[in-house]
Amino acid sequence: MNTGARKFARLVMLLLPAVFLMSTQLLAQSTPVDWAVGDVFVGTGNGSYEVWHSANPTASSPMYRILQSINDGTANGGTTNGGATAGCGFDSAYRFFGTNSANALVDRYAIDSGDNNHSIAQQLASNSGGTLPESVVFDGGKNLFIGYAGGATGGFGTIEQWTKDTSPLNVTFGKYVFAPNAFSVPVDNTGPGWIDLAADGHTIFYTSQGRKIYRFDSSLGVTANNPSVWADLSTLNGSNNFGTLYAVKILGPNYDGSNGVLVADQSNVKLIMASNGAITSVQTFKFKSNSNLQALALDAFNPLTTFWVGDASANNLFQFNMSTGKTSVVLNTGVGTTLGGVCVDGGLSGAELAARPMTTQTFSVTPTSNTISFTSPFTGAVFTATLPGLQNNVTETLRDSVVDSSFALSDSTVFSFNPGNPSFGLSTVPGNMVCDQTLTSAAGLPNACEVFELEANPNSGFLGTSVAINGPGNLPGTLPNPRLLRNLDEDITDDIDYSGTKSPGKCVYTINQQTSNPGFEICGGGFSSPAAGTTFSKNQASSIPFKFNVAPTGQCPSGKSPTNLQPLLMIVQIQPSPGTGPTPAPVDIPVTVAGNSGGPPTFVLTGNSWQLQVKTSNMQAGFTYVATMVDLAGTIPAISVTFSLN
Secondary structure (H helix, E strand, O other), X not given: OOOOOOOXXXXXXXXXXXXXXXXOOOOOOOXXXXXOOOOEEEEEEOOEEEEEEOOOOOOOOOOOEEEEEEEOOOOOOOOOOOOOEEEXXXXXXXXXXXXXXXXXXXXXXXXXOOOOOOOEXXXXXXXXXXXXXXXXXXOOOOXXXXXXXXXXXXXXXXXXXXXXXXXXXXXXXXXXXXXXXXXXXXXXXXXXXXXXXOOOOOEEEEEOOXXXXXXXXXXXXXXXXXXXXXXXXXXXXXXXXXXXXXXEEEOOOOOXXXXXXXXXXXXXXXXXXXXXXXEEEEXXXXXXXXXXXXXXXXXXXXXXXXXXXXXXXXXXXXXXXXXXXXXXXXXEOOOOOOOOEXXXXXXXXXXXXXXXXXXXXXXXXXXXXXXXXXXXXXXXXXXXXXXXXXXXOEEEEEEEEEEEHHHHOOOOEEEEEEOOOXXXXXXXXXXXXXXXXXXXXXXXXXXXXXXXXXXXXXXXXXXXXXXXXXXXXXXXXXXXXXXXXXXXXXXXXXXXXXXOOOOOOEEEEEEEEOOOOOOEEEHHHOOOEOOOOEEEOOOOOOEEEEEEEEEEOOOOOOXXXXXXXXXXXXXXXXXXXXXXOOOOOOEEEOXXXXXXXXXXXXXXXXXXXXXXXXXXXXXXXXOEEEEEEEEOOOOOOOEEEEEEEX
């Protein structure tokens, strides 16, 4: 669930017993550019990808429209302009990677980037002399592989392996670095530009614009018998023995070649079955007069039966179902484009699918029942989402997966929203926040984190989305300084966003940890005022004093507090159980500073005590509230306290 350009924003955080994090309403006023599972990304040249979206991609004949065009030169942070764009892919946390062949780059785009401009988060430049990268594929762990169509000399070409740096001590922490592995593999006419990865995470199938499909085990390196020819199509008879092989895709459910391999063969697409290097069967799929079919991708919803194929000359893109033999979608990227590659959001490699447990559930939400509750079968985490102000029926899709912890690292910059009057603002905090492994470790899933992906269809008719992620009742949250991140680069631990008209359609949620300075501590571990469980009387003039003390570690209570903290107070209202159905997620309460200062709810240092007086005028009687302090400077961890009004 991305948001549009931000004009005003407000960040609030909540910690509850057995509740890791919570985010409340996200209000929008302009249509956000969301990327949803099933969106089709098409390389169109000039450093660009067209993003095609369908409101109902699983229909028998879905309608698609261009959602946007992204460019690695014009995107914030991009360093190039122009260049052919070819194959692409998504990692296990729904991040998009595209190739810029002319500039020998693989670009990682941010899912959101704080202001929804999908900026370039990292550019991977060739480290081996390989040129013309045409495809990228992920192993479901820390590694990705790049196939280069250029740089082939003496009958050999290059496949590079990159790995995610997970050492906080390194300046490249959180980014992909050259492994360094550059495999020089035998080829036909060009380098091994089109690659795909089997379920084992190390067997690569590739083509090189000849008539052979090769198989290479990267774990063994290049040897006399590795790589080997998996299928030689030059041995076929008749019209099947013509054309040039381009993109290749391994079919499931085994994703090891035993279920066949699809290959774009210029004038057609072939489904090849082979054993011990010998072809055992061939199915051929033609697409009218299209004679330069090069791009190929498996569908995200039906990868066993459905694929997308693109013609690099006519710029036509087709969705085809092998079980029915029918073409269900025909698109064209337009004049002035060159269709060079295609991939589908959520269309993962066999290696990624084999590496991560995943489940998908859909919910029907109505104006009278606007809350969903989902319990993870992997960790027991309870995911609750409420659509406040819902006016029409909505279908919500929740995808829950357990991934290698490296995928759930935040981006290098995380955006936080600072309240203030008259000027609201957007600040950034250092990213690469590690993900929380409390629940996954307890569930026997080491070095793994949980990723939730939520979509609403239609993406309209409600004011926002309130989300809560709770741990099982017998496993309280123990993460010292947790954050709920949206799309891996927005701290929405509790957020109201006043920019936009439609609430977001897709969010990737992860639980991460912001670091704090161990040289300082909050005396007593929490607020000195109010005491937990205090009940206050409600009236228009009443106010509540919030106080806490900070000192160098071991010097409480008299040690001198640092002065550079940015302690922000946030308050949410706990919602009562409706009697039937799940309890709605908590609701954010605007914090009004006593004295009509009009300023943001940030604490002021008086002596050694940080203090803030808050009016109760915005709080209804008869409810329980949770107030949370989060230090935007990241010096001290967050604290919270529960209180009531009568």
